[in-house]
Amino acid sequence: MPTVVITSGRAHKADLLAKMLTRAGIEPVYLPVVKIGEAGGADVAKFIDEISHFDVFIFMTGQSVASLVQEAKRAGLEQRLREALSRMTILCRGSKAAGNVKSLLGLTCAVVEETSEELLKVAERTLEGKRVAISFYGYLDDEFLREVQKRAAEVKYIQTYRTELEENAAEIAKLVLAGEADVVVFTSALACNSFFTQLSALGLAEKVANRFRSGAVKLAAVGPVTAEECKKFGVEPHIVPEKPFLAYLGEAIIRHLKPTLNTDSVRTQ
Structure with missing residues (x-):
């Protein structure tokens, strides 16, 4: 079962995306890198x-x-x-x-x-x-x-x-470097910035970026603004939906991972 790491700072949106992925036979892992208030x-x-x-x-x-x-x-x-x-x-x-x-x-x-x-x-x-x-x-x-x-x-x-930092970047980096994550999802430019800023302070940014660049772990961005923020850190998202909405993002991730699933993906609404 493929694993997708969700970094959203809004728990209710992360939960919606997690439910979409779970129905398709994908394991979501929620590790927010920002907190919004x-x-x-x-x-x-x-x-x-x-x-x-x-x-x-x-x-x-x-x-x-x-x-x-x-x-x-x-x-x-x-x-x-x-x-x-x-x-x-x-x-x-x-x-x-x-x-x-x-x-x-x-x-x-x-x-x-x-x-x-x-x-x-x-x-x-x-x-x-x-x-x-x-x-x-x-x-x-x-x-x-x-x-x-x-x-x-x-x-x-x-x-x-x-926004405030949620210190989960190191945990996500561990999953990425160990090959235990298939996709890391950013639903905002803020999350991407927070993630790589935290990793830079830990001396892990380049190692993680290389995993994304190699395609060993895929990077998903909700839309062009988030994708542009990722590019500032030298990484090009592999998955960007045609429209910057959560449902489209979920479907794009499912389509990307479908060849690795044991059962047919369930189409989300």
Whole structure:
């Protein structure tokens, strides 16, 4: 039975993926490398007030939409947030963000691109000389922020959730180096960054990267943003689904491992 290591910082998503894999005869091992929680101290009321007359809003992930809406709702400011956003041009990095903007706010993203680089390229004229607000995900993307600041007249940003390290990278490295893992899965760029950062501190990053490069252990990434983060550490994911969603990721892993299974894969829904 092939073994797949899941590194997601969200237990409920890891559980969904684990169930898909188990039904297909694959053994999931859950070893998170990040822990995600609310960002204490994020002043949502102040942020909404500051951006009430801004021109452009950028959502960096689906979670950055959901968390901002949740925090605004807790503060009794959901309608104020929706009204402010309805007057702006909304840009989304990724289809998950665009989907949450539609389902949670009833609004539409004017531009949807899967990577930060593509978003900046397509929206360059939209940002030029404008007042721009950004909802970041677990860590502050300084490079993206600097690029927006070069183009915009003013930039405000908020982080509505934070990430902390979960020290499981060494355990995952042990499985990879011992040949006891067939696939390691990253469901976010944060997880990939955390994993290789921890391994670098332990002096194991290159050894593990070589196992991925050789194909002895496969690397799976949920989408292009996560895949690009992996490439920064010198590894190219072997498995990237056609759409950056958990169900597609599970099916892609199952298809990849199907020749090694003793029974036919069960198609996931």
